[in-house]
Each structure stands twice: as structure tokens, then as C-alpha cells.
Amino acid sequence: RKKVRKKKLIVKITSIVIGLIVLAIVGFFAYKALSMMSNIFQGGNPFDLFSQQPLKEDAYGRSNILIVGTTDDDPARKGGDGALTDSMMVLSVNQTKKDAYMYSIPRDLYVQFGIACNSGYAGKINEYFNCINSDDTKEAEQQRMDGIREFVGKIFGMDIQYVAHVNTLVIRDVVDAVGGVTVNVESRDPRGVFDGSLDWMCTQQGLTAEQQQQRCPTGHYIDFKNGPVEMDGDKAMWFSRARGVGLGTATYGLEQSNFDREQNQQRVIMALKDKALSSGTLTDFGKITKLMDAMGENLRTNIETKEIRTIMKIASELDNNNIKRLSFVEEDNMLMTTGSMGGASIVQPAAGLYVYSEIQAFLRREIYATDVSKERASVVVLNGSGTAGAAQTAADELEALGMDVVSVDNAPSDYTGGTTVYRLVEAGQKTATSNKLKEIYGREITQGAPSFTVGVEAEFVLIIGE
Numbered sequence: 001r002k003k004v005r006k007k008k009l010i011v012k013i014t015s016i017v018i019g020l021i022v023l024a025i026v027g028f029f030a031y032k033a034l035s036m037m038s039n040i041f042q043g044g045n046p047f048d049l050f051s052q053q054p055l056k057e058d059a060y061g062r063s064n065i066l067i068v069g070t071t072d073d074d075p076a077r078k079g080g081d082g083a084l085t086d087s088m089m090v091l092s093v094n095q096t097k098k099d100a101y102m103y104s105i106p107r108d109l110y111v112q113f114g115i116a117c118n119s120g121y122a123g124k125i126n127e128y129f130n131c132i133n134s135d136d137t138k139e140a141e142q143q144r145m146d147g148i149r150e151f152v153g154k155i156f157g158m159d160i161q162y163v164a165h166v167n168t169l170v171i172r173d174v175v176d177a178v179g180g181v182t183v184n185v186e187s188r189d190p191r192g193v194f195d196g197s198l199d200w201m202c203t204q205q206g207l208t209a210e211q212q213q214q215r216c217p218t219g220h221y222i223d224f225k226n227g228p229v230e231m232d233g234d235k236a237m238w239f240s241r242a243r244g245v246g247l248g249t250a251t252y253g254l255e256q257s258n259f260d261r262e263q264n265q266q267r268v269i270m271a272l273k274d275k276a277l278s279s280g281t282l283t284d285f286g287k288i289t290k291l292m293d294a295m296g297e298n299l300r301t302n303i304e305t306k307e308i309r310t311i312m313k314i315a316s317e318l319d320n321n322n323i324k325r326l327s328f329v330e331e332d333n334m335l336m337t338t339g340s341m342g343g344a345s346i347v348q349p350a351a352g353l354y355v356y357s358e359i360q361a362f363l364r365r366e367i368y369a370t371d372v373s374k375e376r377a378s379v380v381v382l383n384g385s386g387t388a389g390a391a392q393t394a395a396d397e398l399e400a401l402g403m404d405v406v407s408v409d410n411a412p413s414d415y416t417g418g419t420t421v422y423r424l425v426e427a428g429q430k431t432a433t434s435n436k437l438k439e440i441y442g443r444e445i446t447q448g449a450p451s452f453t454v455g456v457e458a459e460f461v462l463i464i465g466e
Helices: 002-040 046-050 125-132 138-156 169-177 196-203 209-215 233-241 258-276 285-298 305-317 357-367 371-375 390-400 431-441
Strands: 063-070 087-094 099-104 110-117 120-124 162-167 181-185 193-195 222-224 227-231 299-301 323-326 336-341 344-349 378-383 404-410 420-423 460-464
Touching: 063 138, 087 138, 087 258, 099 258, 099 357, 110 125, 110 344, 120 125, 125 138, 138 162, 138 299, 138 357, 162 169, 169 233, 169 258, 169 285, 181 233, 181 258, 193 196, 196 209, 196 233, 222 233, 227 233, 233 258, 258 323, 323 357, 357 371, 357 390, 371 431, 378 390, 390 404, 390 460, 420 431, 431 460
Parallel strands: 063 162, 099 323, 378 404, 378 460
Antiparallel strands: 063 087, 087 099, 110 120, 162 299, 181 227, 193 222, 336 344, 420 460
């Protein structure tokens, strides 16, 4: 009986100890979660962590998030230009279809502010965030995030519901928290990516010869072959900031400077997503704790606490093959270009300064693709109505639907008919466009070309009649 009682006592004590350990772990993570919530997310209470409220959506069922990165946490950049948003990215997610699109916004994009900033009423877009206000309060931060969200949304023609403000060092801290990442380096240069301006990292004071060799095995810090590359926090951070400025032939794989840097930032984020959501990270209490600390120190957002689980679920179910990275500087689709303003280098739309229509049309075609926008039919719009601007109004509406309006002009002076749509492609081709034009204008489609010469190659000719 003594042995039985002793055995029961041991079991009871063991159960109590295990229970206390579990309670301590749960309490610790609850405390960390609450601390992180209060620092990062908007409103809510601890019980909201168990909610799974759907994300807000635009009129087309997409949730759009603007991510802005500043260097106000970097001691070398405190004050002055510390709050410049040198990294800006938009992520658009469909919660139902489980697909996503992302694109980066050049920090040197020259825009009209609409308010007085350091540069005046126009300048580089990376200045706008801190131009809204520079106060160090939660209310001021919320005002800045709302302001930049609406400002970027107007330029790129998107309803952006969310914004996340991260410090540059968050890349380093989060990558280290998950134990490093594997980034897929994809350079146009077959040699990979090299930026000698960061070689000072190889000879930092206090490094032993062995540490220098480990940090810079080739003698250079940013020197990667194309393909998967293992990176720690520092290397991932500097790789996402490298742009090879002022090095001439000492740099390769970064020929497009900031444009290449933006693409590399996207690659680091993709690698970080994969690692953070891997089973090895999610079951490691130490990594989760470090991840919470890194985010709590370096992230602010207007995402609500009750939306956190929804975001985690979407991220875990989002396959990388369903995440499309968009670029405004593809060889066959140059929508942005460099220029000069007041002696300084800038980025501007290829269509002209402050002209964003082509960029907006591109995003509509890609992110909000429909059967019509996928066909990308070329259309000529002619004004035969006698009302000034009627053709341009129609052209703008068709562009918004994803059609390619190649010319807007007047119909021949002797044209007296009503609104007519001519289809120059064979019957059965571009059917979605044909049906949409029929729906809009309430006219049967006329197969073949009009009786007069249009002068521009197109697949459809729309004449706006009286």
C-alpha cells in the first residue's frame, strides 16, 4: 500500500509540475501576444485573437495592403531623412481565390503632394509619409498611415484598405528570428549579383579572421550566384538594400539600381514567408518568441486584432505559384522611366510626368483581370456625335475595362449615322470584348471595316454617333 500511495503521489506531483510548466508557457506567450498586440495592431482585446474576421475588400473582392519601410530605427539615419519611405510595396490578395499580386513603388517617383513638404508641393514620393506630420504619438502614426494609404491609392488607381509600416531593421531581426532564409537570387546577369559598396561588412572592427571568412567567403559581402542562397538577417537586410550606386564596373546584376533593389526585396519577403510558416518555425517556441519581439519592435499597422488569424490562414494557404510579382520596367512593357528634376534623378511614368493612366490600366488588367481585359483588344474610338469630348469619355471607359484604345479621333465630317461598332477580327475571336461593346452601346456588332479608311490598325472601331 505504501508503494501504491508513493506512486500516486509521484504521479500527482509530476502532473502538477507539468501543469505549472504548461501554464507558465501559455502565460508567457499570452503576455508576449498582448504586448505585441498593443504595439502593432489596432484596437481589440485578447479574445479577438480567437476571432477570424474576414479582411476588408475593395469593390472587386480584393484586400490591398500597402507596406512602407523607413530607416528611422537605424542609428545612422536618425532624424532628417530617417522617416523617408525608401521601400514601398503593394500586396493585393483575394481571400477566396487564394491568389496574390505584389508590386514595388520606386522611392524616386516624382509626384504632386497636394500639401507643402520639404521639397515644396511636388517631389519624390518617399518624402510624403513624414510630410503628413512628424509627431511621435500613436495618433500621429495612424494619421500618417491613413494619409499614405489614400495618397498611393489615388496614384495607382486602387482602393487600399490596409497599411503596414516597418522599420528597415525588421528584415534583419525577423530573418534571424526564424534562423535564416533561403533566397532565390534571379539576376539578368548570368554571374548573379555583386555589390562591392558593402565590402566594409567583411572588415568590421572586432571580427576575427575566421569570422571574416565565414561572412565573406569570396572576399565580398554581396556576391551571390543565381539560384538559392542561404542568408542570415544582416545579409538578407543588406541584399534587400543593395543597388550598386556609383561603382561602375564593380557592380553587376543591379543595372537598374532601385528597380532591381525592389525586386530583391520581394524575393526576400517570399523567402521569409516560406520560412516563417514552415513547421520547423511554428513548433519552435524560441523562434516564435523572437519573431514576436522582432515584429513588436519594428511593425505598426491598421490591421485589427480580430483579423490576425485570417491573415495567418491566408498566408499559410497561399501557394507561391499563385503569387505574381509585377514590374513597371519590363523590357516589353516599360511603364516607368528615369528623368531629371532640378538636377536630381527621378522616376516618372513613361507616358509623361504625373500621367498614371497607363500604369493604372496595367494594374487593372493584371490584378483585376476579366475576360475582356485578358483579350486586350485594340480599339479605335471616333467621335461622330458632334459633342466635344464624347469619344475621349468613351475611350476612358473602355480603357478602364481593360481594352487597348490605340486612337481617339473625329469621324469623317460627312458621317451622320448613330453609334456603330465594327469588328475587324474574324467572327469567334475577341468574343468577350464584342459582347461587352454590344452590352454597353446596345448595338449589334457589324462584321468588317467601316466604309472609310481609319488609318490605324485595330481590332474594333467604335463610332460614337448622335
